[in-house]
Amino acid sequence: MHAMAKKIANSLFLLLAALSFVATVQGQDQSAEFISIDCGLPENSNYTEKSTGINYISDANFIDSGVSKTVSPQDKTTHPQYFTYLRSFSNGIRNCYRINVTSVTRYLIRASFLYGNYDGLNKLPEFDLYLGVYFWDTVKFTNSSVSINYEIIHTLSTDYIHICMVNKGTGTPFISVIEMRILDNAKVIYTTQDPTASLARFRRLNFGISNLTYRYKDDPYDRIWEPYWDQKWTQLSGRLSNDDMGSNVFKLPAVVMETAATPKNATASLDFQWEDNDYAGNNETQHPYYFYLHFAELQKLGANQTSSFNISLNDVPWARIKLEYASLYTKYTTSPWFGYKKYHISLIRTESSSLPPIINALEIYLVKDFSSQLETQKDDVDAVTNIKRTYKVYSRNWQGDPCAPIAYKWQGVDCTSFDGFLRITSLNLSSSGLTGHIAADISKLTMLESLDLSDNELSGTVPSFLAQLQSLEYLNLANNNLTGSVSNELLQKQSDGLLSLSVGRNPNLCASTACISQSNDTRKKDNNVVIAVVAPIAGILLLLVIIAAVIIFRRRKRYAAATNIILGKPRSSIKGSELESKQRQYSFNEVVEMTNNFDRILGRGGFGTVYHGFIEDIQVAVKMLSLSSVHGYQQFVAEVKLLMRVHHRNLTSLIGYCNEETNIGLIYEYMANGNLDEHLSGKNNRETSLNWEDRLRIALDAAQALEYLHNGCKPPIIHRDVKCTNILLNENFHGKLADFGLSKCFATDGDTHVSTIVAGTPGYLDPEYTTSNRLTEKSDVYSFGVVLLRIITGQAVIMVREDMIHHISQQVNSMVAEGDITKVVDSRLQGDFDNNSAWNAVEIAMASVSTISMERPYMSDIVKELKDCLAAELARKHNSCDLQNKDLVEQVSLNLISTDITPIAR
Numbered sequence: 001m002h003a004m005a006k007k008i009a010n011s012l013f014l015l016l017a018a019l020s021f022v023a024t025v026q027g028q029d030q031s032a033e034f035i036s037i038d039c040g041l042p043e044n045s046n047y048t049e050k051s052t053g054i055n056y057i058s059d060a061n062f063i064d065s066g067v068s069k070t071v072s073p074q075d076k077t078t079h080p081q082y083f084t085y086l087r088s089f090s091n092g093i094r095n096c097y098r099i100n101v102t103s104v105t106r107y108l109i110r111a112s113f114l115y116g117n118y119d120g121l122n123k124l125p126e127f128d129l130y131l132g133v134y135f136w137d138t139v140k141f142t143n144s145s146v147s148i149n150y151e152i153i154h155t156l157s158t159d160y161i162h163i164c165m166v167n168k169g170t171g172t173p174f175i176s177v178i179e180m181r182i183l184d185n186a187k188v189i190y191t192t193q194d195p196t197a198s199l200a201r202f203r204r205l206n207f208g209i210s211n212l213t214y215r216y217k218d219d220p221y222d223r224i225w226e227p228y229w230d231q232k233w234t235q236l237s238g239r240l241s242n243d244d245m246g247s248n249v250f251k252l253p254a255v256v257m258e259t260a261a262t263p264k265n266a267t268a269s270l271d272f273q274w275e276d277n278d279y280a281g282n283n284e285t286q287h288p289y290y291f292y293l294h295f296a297e298l299q300k301l302g303a304n305q306t307s308s309f310n311i312s313l314n315d316v317p318w319a320r321i322k323l324e325y326a327s328l329y330t331k332y333t334t335s336p337w338f339g340y341k342k343y344h345i346s347l348i349r350t351e352s353s354s355l356p357p358i359i360n361a362l363e364i365y366l367v368k369d370f371s372s373q374l375e376t377q378k379d380d381v382d383a384v385t386n387i388k389r390t391y392k393v394y395s396r397n398w399q400g401d402p403c404a405p406i407a408y409k410w411q412g413v414d415c416t417s418f419d420g421f422l423r424i425t426s427l428n429l430s431s432s433g434l435t436g437h438i439a440a441d442i443s444k445l446t447m448l449e450s451l452d453l454s455d456n457e458l459s460g461t462v463p464s465f466l467a468q469l470q471s472l473e474y475l476n477l478a479n480n481n482l483t484g485s486v487s488n489e490l491l492q493k494q495s496d497g498l499l500s501l502s503v504g505r506n507p508n509l510c511a512s513t514a515c516i517s518q519s520n521d522t523r524k525k526d527n528n529v530v531i532a533v534v535a536p537i538a539g540i541l542l543l544l545v546i547i548a549a550v551i552i553f554r555r556r557k558r559y560a561a562a563t564n565i566i567l568g569k570p571r572s573s574i575k576g577s578e579l580e581s582k583q584r585q586y587s588f589n590e591v592v593e594m595t596n597n598f599d600r601i602l603g604r605g606g607f608g609t610v611y612h613g614f615i616e617d618i619q620v621a622v623k624m625l626s627l628s629s630v631h632g633y634q635q636f637v638a639e640v641k642l643l644m645r646v647h648h649r650n651l652t653s654l655i656g657y658c659n660e661e662t663n664i665g666l667i668y669e670y671m672a673n674g675n676l677d678e679h680l681s682g683k684n685n686r687e688t689s690l691n692w693e694d695r696l697r698i699a700l701d702a703a704q705a706l707e708y709l710h711n712g713c714k715p716p717i718i719h720r721d722v723k724c725t726n727i728l729l730n731e732n733f734h735g736k737l738a739d740f741g742l743s744k745c746f747a748t749d750g751d752t753h754v755s756t757i758v759a760g761t762p763g764y765l766d767p768e769y770t771t772s773n774r775l776t777e778k779s780d781v782y783s784f785g786v787v788l789l790r791i792i793t794g795q796a797v798i799m800v801r802e803d804m805i806h807h808i809s810q811q812v813n814s815m816v817a818e819g820d821i822t823k824v825v826d827s828r829l830q831g832d833f834d835n836n837s838a839w840n841a842v843e844i845a846m847a848s849v850s851t852i853s854m855e856r857p858y859m860s861d862i863v864k865e866l867k868d869c870l871a872a873e874l875a876r877k878h879n880s881c882d883l884q885n886k887d888l889v890e891q892v893s894l895n896l897i898s899t900d901i902t903p904i905a906r
Helices: 002-020 073-078 242-246 378-391 440-444 464-468 488-495 513-566 588-594 630-645 676-681 692-712 767-772 777-793 808-816 835-848 859-877 883-895
Strands: 034-038 046-048 055-058 067-070 085-088 094-100 105-113 126-131 134-139 148-156 160-170 177-182 198-207 226-228 233-237 259-263 270-275 289-296 307-313 316-323 328-332 342-349 361-368 413-418 421-428 450-452 457-461 474-476 481-485 500-502 508-510 601-605 608-615 618-625 654-660 663-669 727-729 735-737 798-801 804-807
Touching: 034 094, 094 177, 105 160, 126 148, 134 148, 148 361, 198 259, 259 270, 289 316, 289 342, 316 328, 378 421, 378 440, 440 464, 464 488, 488 500, 588 608, 588 618, 588 654, 588 663, 676 727, 676 777, 692 727, 692 735, 692 777, 692 835, 692 859, 767 777, 777 808, 777 835, 777 859, 798 808, 804 808, 808 835, 835 859
Parallel strands: 034 055, 198 226, 421 450, 450 474, 457 481, 474 500, 481 508
Antiparallel strands: 034 177, 046 055, 067 085, 094 160, 105 148, 105 177, 126 134, 126 160, 148 198, 198 361, 233 259, 270 342, 289 328, 289 361, 307 316, 307 342, 413 421, 601 608, 608 618, 618 663, 654 663, 727 735, 798 804
């Protein structure tokens, strides 16, 4: 009795403690602009470097491998303080730092190395340097006492970055310093033709008679400027005011720009040349270069003096420069320059110039194209990193990206590519000395197909989340210390042949349904004892019972609502649908059969996963609910409610459903051509072959779907997540609006808005809605306007260019101002479109994305205008301007809202 009372009291204490627990996350206190890491510096140490004033911290919190070493005494005295220590990696092929950063931000990243004979071998190593999954460069040394550094300008897509050293068998890798600087407020600096490309520094030169190297605080970005001089030159020098430097968008250091080189022979050219040592005469090994030439005229020009010169690249004329006193000017290439063994830049005085050419500074960058290598999806990286920390899996040298490059993927981890990312599909931690409970982060590996935790010392129960892993086909928990019983869901999956389950050699674990019955009987006996113990703590129990009752009531209500929705009265048949006779309830076994055991995935969302399937010889899409997602469940229910009420040719059609215990799914018509975004961006191997007529028809299809929701349903319905990925295309490229999980219905007909928390997709969200929480039909109009701009231009909705984030509406607005429609419309159409039709479409789109909702048109107006656009394009194609073609379009459009489709929501 006393033991039972103590057990209950302890349970209550833990429960109350859990209710009051507040999780905190501690992070490294680092400057938002500068990250400066002295590798090998003792843990918790930091210092301020005297010459620069930069604060350096230890690397101990960013890596869990390697050993700290110090360079030779001689090198300590001849180099800055941050070269005293280094971290050496004698174990493992790949060793990586993980550093938290600001995502979607342009960084200058620098890795520095000083060998300094730290190991006493006096043998220079050679190893590879990686930025995440991308090969950055090979670290090579020419002298034990000469430091080297590698710089790259890179936009980070995640909130962390891995910097990795890879052992090639030619010496032990090490690193001395890691420095990262945000390139902020830069509208034009270091741009590339491909916005995803990165720039690796090849040269950054300061022209002046000096052996000094300049960096921070002279340079606010802490770029390192190396001195360079040629005896054929003479030096110019002068002073530049703060006003002169303030107009400098590149934020060039005054000390660099206040010296310049000019030829001793006033009629001679100023030349620079170098060789591409890796040139092999083919595009795969040619290095594309970008050049940045910085000028400032330091001499006051007389009344009759001019300073102008031409620039040529490999004897090809490139630009003409005319300088004025104390004005800063930068000339840079806007597209990569490549294809030569030798490169030659010449500055040649013009005939009208009274002064020879000058140059103050020069930067040359190599293009690093990282687009071909896939990375592991961030959620999977975070989950498996937490699993590593939970179990302290350090012996396996789990470093960097778990899946890529494949030569360095984590031991025991297998991955498959999905939607442009790598996803973890197999995790094998067998015989790894694991202790404690089965880690909850495993539940976040949503694509996991195989999990092996056998032959460890795991304790606790078999968690219920394992049954919620929809893709899991193999689960081995054998030879551990697990207790309790295996859940009904796992046993049912095993019985149905969906899961290979091994739980043997767990002495206190029961793996049969008999355990559950026995457990229930034991629980009934224990209740008699519990009643006698509850009295002294009745007050606490009463409170907890009330809380539990509320939770259970809500869950039952939610489940009952979903069941009523799914098992409710079948909707009216859709005339013309070849699947109308198949609309019915399907068993889970039938769903497994129609999807071939869920072998082909079409997509994923908050609700769960969509699979490809067949009902007889007809293709379908099967959406299975993941019960682990509360928001997914809510969206799932909302979608069912809407699809049971509304029917339109341009809305996706519901074919059937499955409702067996935890296996809940919806079956839709299959859309053979995927979604619109895939065709506009070329994702998932979709060919971008949509012509102007195709695009207008798809836009019109989507517009008519929204117009029906707004005007044909009583009360009106707001979709709330209109975007290109939610516009699906059938085999004939007819568009249908999909994914109604976020949709909202007005309370009564005549309402003008719904007050709700903001939800939707960034870039497509109505700015008024995001600030007021007032959802109106004009919110859908804004989102559709963004879709239409995407259809017209083929551009991304959010673009990171020139260190700035641009919305597609801003980009189009600037192009419209130039008055050339060919610059606005997707260049892949090669001008094959009617100009008036295109201009009209652009006007519709720009009006729709007005920041003021009252200035946006209604969907009915947009439908009318798009019909006119399509009529004009058809007229052009048929070489006729009469009304016959327009009548044809009107007839096609009317067919899309024919009377056999229910006009209002029931």
